[in-house]
Amino acid sequence: MITLAADCLLFQMSNGESVPFSADMISVEVMGDTVQWLEPELVRQAAKAVFHYYKYELGRHSVTTDDFAASLEKVLNGFKLNPPCPPAGDRTVLESDLRQLALETGEARELVFFPRLREELRLQLRHGPGVLRFCGLRACVKHLVGADRWGLRCRSLEEQIVEYLRQCLTSEAKPPGLALIIR
Numbered sequence: 740m741i742t743l744a745a746d747c748l749l750f751q752m753s754n755g756e757s758v759p760f761s762a763d764m765i766s767v768e769v770m771g772d773t774v775q776w777l778e779p780e781l782v783r784q785a786a787k788a789v790f791h792y793y794k795y796e797l798g799r800h801s802v803t804t805d806d807f808a809a810s811l812e813k814v815l816n817g818f819k820l821n822p823p824c825p826p827a828g829d830r831t832v833l834e835s836d837l838r839q840l841a842l843e844t845g846e847a848r849e850l851v852f853f854p855r856l857r858e859e860l861r862l863q864l865r866h867g868p869g870v871l872r873f874c875g876l877r878a879c880v881k882h883l884v885g886a887d888r889w890g891l892r893c894r895s896l897e898e899q900i901v902e903y904l905r906q907c908l909t910s911e912a913k914p915p916g917l918a919l920i921i922r
Contacts, residue, residue: 748794749801753891757801762790785814805894833868835859837900837921838875841882848883849896856900857907864911872920873904 743749747759765786789810793799840859844851863871880897881889901921908919 743800746794748790748799750807751801751803753804753894760790762787762794765790781818782815786811789814805889805891809889831866831868832870832872833863833866834872834874835863836875837873837879838882841879844883848885852883853903856903860904860907861911864913867914869914869916870918870920871908872922874922876900876921 743759744761746761748761749757749759751757765783789807792810793802793807837856840855841848841852844855860871876897877889877893880893880900881887884890884892884896886893904919904921908917
């Protein structure tokens with residue numbers, strides 16, 4: 740058996756594989772328009788702080804990627820970072836509540852949710868917004884899965900919803916420079 744380096748944590752991936760990382764090896768990829776709202780150095784330092792918390796404060800030798808990501812999200816949300824106002828040109832921001840859409844599905848859940856989500860996206864696009872914001876993603880996913888705690892099924896459905904919104908937006912006629920925010 741190979742001994743884990745003293746400054747490493749084992750990250751347990753969703754596929755069951757464990758990969759060792761040191762605090763300096765952790766990289767956080769911020770996708771899409773969010774790059775302009777978060778300073779890369781802030782994200783790097785926050786990731787190192789979360790790493791330190793698991794390794795030294797809790798004395799853990801391993802952590803799941805989901806737990807690490809949730810902790811990092813909590814830390815970043817603690818900074819109360821809000822996206823900047825849209826650039827000049829009076830861009831309209833329209834917001835939809837994913838949690839509310841999920842609650843409206845009743846017992847059919849995912850079967851009704853995805854067509855309803857596409858309908859909501861089309862409805863918002865008719866208003867010609869500059870920014871489309873979908874909030875309540877975590878609560879939406881937990882409701883659709885029927886889970887009290889976040890798990891692998893939740894993570895998978897979260898990724899499906901984000902990908903579905905991106906695909907729908909790609910296939911729809913949209914104003915130039917439209918920004919999509921999903922939180």
